[in-house]
Amino acid sequence: MHLAELLFVSSLSVATFALDNGVMRVPPMGWLAWERYRCDIDCDHDPKNCISENLFMEMADRLSEDGWRELGYVYVNIDDCWSSMKRDDNGRLQADPKRFPGGIHKLARYMHDRGLKLGIYGDMGTHTCGGYPGTTLDKIELDAQTFADWEVDMFKFDGCYSNATEQEQGYPLMSKALNATGRPIGYSCSWPAYQGGLPPKVNYTQLGEICNLWRNYGDIQDSWDSVLNIINWFFENQDVLVSAAGPGKWNDPDMLIAGNFGLSMEQSRSQMAIWAIMAAPLFMSNDLCTINSGARSILQNKIAIGINQDPMGIQGRRILKEKSGIDVYWRPLSKNASALVFFSRRNDMPYRYQTSLSKLNYTTGSYQIYDAFTEKTMTLKDSTSFVVSVNPTGVVMWYVSAPAKRNIRQFYRGGRLQGSLFDDDENAISPVFL
Ligand code: GLA
Numbered sequence: 001m002h003l004a005e006l007l008f009v010s011s012l013s014v015a016t017f018a019l020d021n022g023v024m025r026v027p028p029m030g031w032l033a034w035e036r037y038r039c040d041i042d043c044d045h046d047p048k049n050c051i052s053e054n055l056f057m058e059m060a061d062r063l064s065e066d067g068w069r070e071l072g073y074v075y076v077n078i079d080d081c082w083s084s085m086k087r088d089d090n091g092r093l094q095a096d097p098k099r100f101p102g103g104i105h106k107l108a109r110y111m112h113d114r115g116l117k118l119g120i121y122g123d124m125g126t127h128t129c130g131g132y133p134g135t136t137l138d139k140i141e142l143d144a145q146t147f148a149d150w151e152v153d154m155f156k157f158d159g160c161y162s163n164a165t166e167q168e169q170g171y172p173l174m175s176k177a178l179n180a181t182g183r184p185i186g187y188s189c190s191w192p193a194y195q196g197g198l199p200p201k202v203n204y205t206q207l208g209e210i211c212n213l214w215r216n217y218g219d220i221q222d223s224w225d226s227v228l229n230i231i232n233w234f235f236e237n238q239d240v241l242v243s244a245a246g247p248g249k250w251n252d253p254d255m256l257i258a259g260n261f262g263l264s265m266e267q268s269r270s271q272m273a274i275w276a277i278m279a280a281p282l283f284m285s286n287d288l289c290t291i292n293s294g295a296r297s298i299l300q301n302k303i304a305i306g307i308n309q310d311p312m313g314i315q316g317r318r319i320l321k322e323k324s325g326i327d328v329y330w331r332p333l334s335k336n337a338s339a340l341v342f343f344s345r346r347n348d349m350p351y352r353y354q355t356s357l358s359k360l361n362y363t364t365g366s367y368q369i370y371d372a373f374t375e376k377t378m379t380l381k382d383s384t385s386f387v388v389s390v391n392p393t394g395v396v397m398w399y400v401s402a403p404a405k406r407n408i409r410q411f412y413r414g415g416r417l418q419g420s421l422f423d424d425d426e427n428a429i430s431p432v433f434l
Pocket of ligand 1: 034079080128129130158190218219
């Protein structure tokens with residue numbers, strides 16, 4: 001084969017590997033209206049008028065002024081109930097003029113002016129889940145072009161009011177149509193959630209080729225029961241899900257709900273830590289104007305975010321589910337580092353869990369540990385037995401450095417070889433965390 005042919009063929013095979021729009025090489029982060037606001041978008045903030053665009057602009061102001069944007073929270077995503085009940089005379093979707101008097105394009109500009117991005121919602125089917133106009137097969141190209149014209153950066157394609165056959169055509173077609181607009185638009189597919197989330201009905205290889213992220217399972221609600229139910233499903237099915245994820249293609253266990261009404265601080269930390277292990281998209285759904293400082297510091301935790309955003313993009317696993325009610329989760333990270341989460345399902349009292357790194361499959365060596373929530377560091381040898389105290393429904397989360405290497409710079413004193421030192425550079429905590 002000639003070199004040119006070879007290059008062409010190999011570029012084809014790369015193109016079929018992952019959605020080739022260049023976006024979301026690490027899990028996307030931002031804010032999404034649905035869990036907290038549903039269709040009541042902006043009655044909290046503006047009870048008389050309920051003008052939704054104000055809510056999105058206020059959240060954008062908070063993201064850009066309260067330190068969120070710098071940490072990676074850049075998407076501001078509209079969910080259902082944004083559109084008018086009727087398409088316009090050209091068959092295009094249009095925003096409800098009362099809720100979005102400025103229109104979607106202007107809102108996108110508002111985001112872009114602040115270094116943020118705008119996401120929007122649609123539905124593969126006759127109607128959205130909330131009963132607004134859906135995108136049937138014949139409307140896919142038109143709607144993709146409309147979103148691109150509005151300079152939208154992300155699109156969530158829900159799946160109410162369509163059957164499996166229509167979805168099988170519609171989701172890949174929308175991927176093509178979005179690509180064809182020439183605008184990089186992150187593509188979130190709800191398809192697997194409508195097909196039970198598991199093979200053989202769900203083809204994760206194909207999803208990775210056409211979507212940047214996908215909802216696998218049911219909707220999150222503002223309760224610990226709901227979070228726990230999601231955690232259980234994702235880790236019971238981890239053998240299927242872990243291999244589906246990677247740069248540009250992510251499993252989506254749904255929004256972060258810290259800052260609302262249903263989770264304690266411990267539970268908020270647990271959600272944040274486990275979402276980081278899962279390489280999950282981090283979309284908060286809360287009120288950033290009134291969020292308390294505890295929830296804010298959990299959602300802004302640099303270690304948890306750093307672990308979530310690791311460039312290797314390998315989704316972590318549950319490695320132990322102990323009878324005591326302690327689960328241990330592990331995620332490999334770049335630079336030969338890793339993350340560990342100890343999670344308690346108990347409801348009684350802090351549990352003292354005893355183990356060692358070698359019991360958790362770590363190889364011989366000395367490791368630096370950085371505790372994400374207490375911000376304490378320590379050095380641990382693989383063989384050293386240690387105890388972590390895990391609060392009920394809470395977590396302990398560790399960033400674990402690469403094992404220290406024996407330093408080859410052996411030194412002589414008095415003419416005799418004195419042995420070797422540990423090379424501290426090798427297993428230092430990555431400076432991005434400190
Ligand atoms: C479905 C989705 C939710 C939300 C609603 C909107 O239930 O799973 O995330 O988008 O529809 O109606």
